[in-house]
Amino acid sequence: MTMLKPHASHWGFFDAVVEGGRVVGVRPFGPDPFPGSLIESVPDVVHAPCRIDRPYIRKGWLEGRRRGAMRGGEPFVPVSWDRVTRLLAEETRRIRTEHGPTAIYGGSYGWSSAGRFHHAKTQLQRFLGLGGGFTSSIHAYSYATGQALMPHVVGTAEILLGRITDWEAIARNARLMLCFGGLAAKNGLVLSGGMGRHDYLPLMRKARAAGVRLVSISPYRGDTEADLGAEWVPIRPGTDAAMMLAMAHALLAEGREDRAFLATRCVGWERLRAYILGETDGTPKTPAWAAPITGVPAETIRRLALDCADTPNMLTAAWSLQRADYGEQPWWMLVALAAMLGTIGRPGQGVGFGYGSTNGMGTPRRELPAVSSPVARNPVPLTIPVARITEMLERPGEVLQFNGRDITLPDIRMIWWAGGNPFHHHQDLNRLLRAWSRPETIVVQEPWWTAVARHADIVLPATTTLERNDIAFSSRDRFVRAMHQAIPPQAQARNDHDMLADIAEELGYRDRFTEQRDEAAWLRHLYERWRQVCAGMGFEAPSFDRFWEEGHVEAPEPPPEEAYTQFADFAADPEEHPLDTPSGKVEIFSETIASFGYDDCPGHPVWIPPREWLGAEKAARFPLHLLSYQPATRLHGQLDPGRVAAADKIQGREPVLMHPEDAAARGLVEGQVVRVFNDRGACLGGLRLDAGLLRGVVTMATGAWFDPQEPGVPGSLCVHGNPNVLTPDVGTSRLGQGPSAQSCLVEVERWDGPLPPVRAHLPPPIEEPA
Numbered sequence: 027m028t029m030l031k032p033h034a035s036h037w038g039f040f041d042a043v044v045e046g047g048r049v050v051g052v053r054p055f056g057p058d059p060f061p062g063s064l065i066e067s068v069p070d071v072v073h074a075p076c077r078i079d080r081p082y083i084r085k086g087w088l089e090g091r092r093r094g095a096m097r098g099g100e101p102f103v104p105v106s107w108d109r110v111t112r113l114l115a116e117e118t119r120r121i122r123t124e125h126g127p128t129a130i131y132g133g134s135y136g137w138s139s140a141g142r143f144h145h146a147k148t149q150l151q152r153f154l155g156l157g158g159g160f161t162s163s164i165h166a167y168s169y170a171t172g173q174a175l176m177p178h179v180v181g182t183a184e185i186l187l188g189r190i191t192d193w194e195a196i197a198r199n200a201r202l203m204l205c206f207g208g209l210a211a212k213n214g215l216v217l218s219g220g221m222g223r224h225d226y227l228p229l230m231r232k233a234r235a236a237g238v239r240l241v242s243i244s245p246y247r248g249d250t251e252a253d254l255g256a257e258w259v260p261i262r263p264g265t266d267a268a269m270m271l272a273m274a275h276a277l278l279a280e281g282r283e284d285r286a287f288l289a290t291r292c293v294g295w296e297r298l299r300a301y302i303l304g305e306t307d308g309t310p311k312t313p314a315w316a317a318p319i320t321g322v323p324a325e326t327i328r329r330l331a332l333d334c335a336d337t338p339n340m341l342t343a344a345w346s347l348q349r350a351d352y353g354e355q356p357w358w359m360l361v362a363l364a365a366m367l368g369t370i371g372r373p374g375q376g377v378g379f380g381y382g383s384t385n386g387m388g389t390p391r392r393e394l395p396a397v398s399s400p401v402a403r404n405p406v407p408l409t410i411p412v413a414r415i416t417e418m419l420e421r422p423g424e425v426l427q428f429n430g431r432d433i434t435l436p437d438i439r440m441i442w443w444a445g446g447n448p449f450h451h452h453q454d455l456n457r458l459l460r461a462w463s464r465p466e467t468i469v470v471q472e473p474w475w476t477a478v479a480r481h482a483d484i485v486l487p488a489t490t491t492l493e494r495n496d497i498a499f500s501s502r503d504r505f506v507r508a509m510h511q512a513i514p515p516q517a518q519a520r521n522d523h524d525m526l527a528d529i530a531e532e533l534g535y536r537d538r539f540t541e542q543r544d545e546a547a548w549l550r551h552l553y554e555r556w557r558q559v560c561a562g563m564g565f566e567a568p569s570f571d572r573f574w575e576e577g578h579v580e581a582p583e584p585p586p587e588e589a590y591t592q593f594a595d596f597a598a599d600p601e602e603h604p605l606d607t608p609s610g611k612v613e614i615f616s617e618t619i620a621s622f623g624y625d626d627c628p629g630h631p632v633w634i635p636p637r638e639w640l641g642a643e644k645a646a647r648f649p650l651h652l653l654s655y656q657p658a659t660r661l662h663g664q665l666d667p668g669r670v671a672a673a674d675k676i677q678g679r680e681p682v683l684m685h686p687e688d689a690a691a692r693g694l695v696e697g698q699v700v701r702v703f704n705d706r707g708a709c710l711g712g713l714r715l716d717a718g719l720l721r722g723v724v725t726m727a728t729g730a731w732f733d734p735q736e737p738g739v740p741g742s743l744c745v746h747g748n749p750n751v752l753t754p755d756v757g758t759s760r761l762g763q764g765p766s767a768q769s770c771l772v773e774v775e776r777w778d779g780p781l782p783p784v785r786a787h788l789p790p791p792i793e794e795p796a
């Protein structure tokens with residue numbers, strides 16, 4: 027018998043087609059205009075051979091090789107749920123007693139799954155918080171730098187993660203949109219929490235049809251869909267701040283800056299102006315100065331600046347620009363440019379970040395409350411910038427400077443991860459692997475044998491979303507989805523909530539953790555709480571039972587005349603609606619940031635050459651700039667074992683995109699396996715030629731599962747193509763301490779050796795007990 031089960035994922039809503047207890051297919055969600063192909067991988071991954079079937083413990087851990095043990099290379103031994111539950115309760119108690127709660131790292135960064143109740147990280151942090159606390163992380167890999175910076179500049183991080191000026195307002199009012207980093211269509215395939223509609227491309231097309239001229243300033247032509255007809259301005263990676271400064275110079279030279287806006291709605295303009303004109307450092311930031319840095323002709327820079335002065339416009343930059351050395355600078359300078367143009371808060375104009383970074387950015391919507399599990403208070407006040415994890419493990423007791431604070435790094439004895447994969451997301455994996463040897467115990471909850479599970483001591487098999495009931499919700503989408511359980515838990519997998527509830531029971535706080543609700547009671551509770559708040563906001567949502575039966579709730583679309591422009595109130599009346607900055611205005615110069623005394627992020631935007639870029643000395647040895655961007659065929663590491671990702675690989679390896687002339691210069695040909703390397707590591711990839719790349723730039727998507735040829739040995743070749751063996755692990759600056767993966771130089775050569783097998787999608791060696 028065939029059954030259809032309403033379901034949802036970060037890559038969209040769908041119905042699961044179930045036959046004989048297996049998910050055999052998917053049907054896209056009816057109202058979705060552009061469902062995308064990622065859902066097609068769902069049946070493959072749910073029933074993949076690399077599902078974790080039982081709880082496991084690393085053999086060496088059982089034999090006492092804990093602190094100092096190099097993880098990832100040893101077999102695992104299966105254990106029963108009973109035993110592992112008791113053992114984890116004891117271990118958690120012991121670590122807390124001997125070393126205090128800060129010795130447990132529970133930052134657990136990662137996307138988990140779309141369901142809001144069974145959200146693994148939320149469940150884990152609730153468990154650890156109620157149990158006595160843990161060291162946590164702050165900010166997201168996506169935009170950590172912006173999260174630290176923007177509150178100083180415009181008083182809020184909403185300009186990058188919240189309700190930004192919507193596409194409706196842009197289509198109606200703007201006639202030019204400058205997109206640093208383009209508007210990559212692949213990025214709109216996903217939304218954290220899932221979505222009923224992939225509105226991303228349709229909204230861009232609508233703006234284009236309304237007459238908005240799009241300019242994509244990016245090293246890669248493919249960053250904007252061909253049918254959007256965008257002009258392509260190729261730029262060297264990491265140099266956007268220089269181009270923006272030169273645009274500012276061009277505006278100044280023609281007297282086109284909006285003096286009234288700068289005087290009444292900004293502070294610190296005079297300081298930046300002096301820098302642009304070269305009064306403070308002897309270097310005027312002219313277009314001719316920027317041309318050799320950026321590779322963009324001076325005349326193009328000048329013309330674009332003047333076009334902005336002549337035409338109602340929106341400025342945007344991809345989130346990727348700040349995942350780079352000194353990533354604060356291009357974003358801050360983009361705000362300063364919009365301030366010079368006086369566009370901030372004008373209908374459909376100004377500046378916003380991430381229109382090209384995920385579905386839902388700029389989608390017209392009404393504010394809705396969130397459906398979410400309650401978080402528990404963490405009694406430990408210690409949070410580490412999310413991308414400083416290796417440093418935290420390497421330097422216990424030492425001080426890390428961050429956004430005006432001095433953080434004393436804790437001595438971590440236990441790491442516990444649920445719903446994230448540092449061996450996917452973190453930079454310089456060989457360095458992480460060494461630091462990862464320091465704790466005594468590492469616990470990972472995972473449905474699959476991902477790289478983080480393989481590098482754990484204690485592995486708990488989690489169900490996938492198809493094996494439980496849940497509710498999907500995203501604040502950037504109008505739909506709420508009922509996620510019906512489609513199949514029974516596979517093998518001995520259990521959901522994250524239940525496994526933690528049992529450990530909490532051993533530790534004596536089960537009822538505080540569960541609040542004495544089971545799954546069904548939780549879903550009803552979370553929904554009803556949401557429904558009540560909605561009612562207060564004028565939206566009458568149906569009862570839980572009706573919602574569950576119908577499969578989704580749709581909140582009405584706002585009428586077009588409600589098109590939203592961010593900062594409109596402020597622009598209209600800055601006295602009545604000041605920004606939440608110290609001055610109440612846009613801080614082109616920030617006294618607060620200047621007072622930190624960071625030379626890597628001074629008081630106003632500047633050009634600082636990245637540590638790694640095509641203009642660096644190091645480029646003599648590693649002459650190619652590697653951009654490791656988001657994958658079109660999966661979500662990070664998720665869905666990598668599925669058919670969509672598999673179809674894109676070349677001889678089973680992640681594609682490396684290269685300009686045909688760069689390939690010819692190295693004697694390389696399309697479809698060949700290549701070795702990508704630098705001083706930090708090496709991986710294999712499959713060569714794909716693309717004349718839409720700036721010469722000297724190569725790209726690899728993230729997400730091919732880390733597959734070291736010799737597991738557990740730092741520096742080993744990744745045979746599958748995970749670019750994070752190559753990327754540097756250094757904070758953007760002491761202000762943001764964000765990841766700087768995009769500042770990465772490499773070389774590429776032919777791989778002549780025998781082709782090592784990819785084993786990442788098979789279970790690791792397992793030893794049955796005698």
Ligand SMILES: Nc1nc2c(c(=O)[nH]1)N[C@H]1C(S)=C(S)[C@@H](COP(=O)(O)OP(=O)(O)OC[C@H]3O[C@@H](n4cnc5c(=O)[nH]c(N)nc54)[C@H](O)[C@@H]3O)O[C@H]1N2
Pocket residue numbers: 135136137138139144146167168169349444445446447448450451452453471472473474476488489490491522654655656661662663664728749750753767768
């Ligand atoms: N070089 C480079 N690196 C990058 C980036 C880049 O641009 N370049 N981008 C960065 C960015 S922006 C991000 S957001 C990160 C993403 O990094 P992550 O969010 O860590 O990546 P995911 O692969 O989504 O990890 C989620 C994990 O949760 C697991 N999971 C799914 N459902 C469940 C569940 O129900 N229970 C449990 N216990 N686990 C579950 C999945 O199997 C998966 O392993 O990567 C970052 N890394």
Ligand SMILES: Nc1nc2c(c(=O)[nH]1)N[C@H]1C(S)=C(S)[C@@H](COP(=O)(O)OP(=O)(O)OC[C@H]3O[C@@H](n4cnc5c(=O)[nH]c(N)nc54)[C@H](O)[C@@H]3O)O[C@H]1N2
Pocket residue numbers: 167168169206207208210212213214215216243244245246249261262263264265266344345346347350382383384653654655656657658659660661662768
């Ligand atoms: N399909 C799919 N979509 C995703 C994700 C996924 O895993 N799969 N992940 C989601 C997540 S977690 C996030 S945070 C967002 C990230 O969203 P983004 O950060 O916007 O995505 P990226 O693909 O890393 O980068 C977009 C483009 O920026 C360009 N770029 C890189 N460096 C520079 C530079 O220095 N200057 C200029 N001008 N351009 C540059 C690159 O050509 C790249 O293609 O994507 C989300 N969308």
Ligand SMILES: [Mo]
Pocket residue numbers: 167168169
């Ligand atoms: Mo992200």
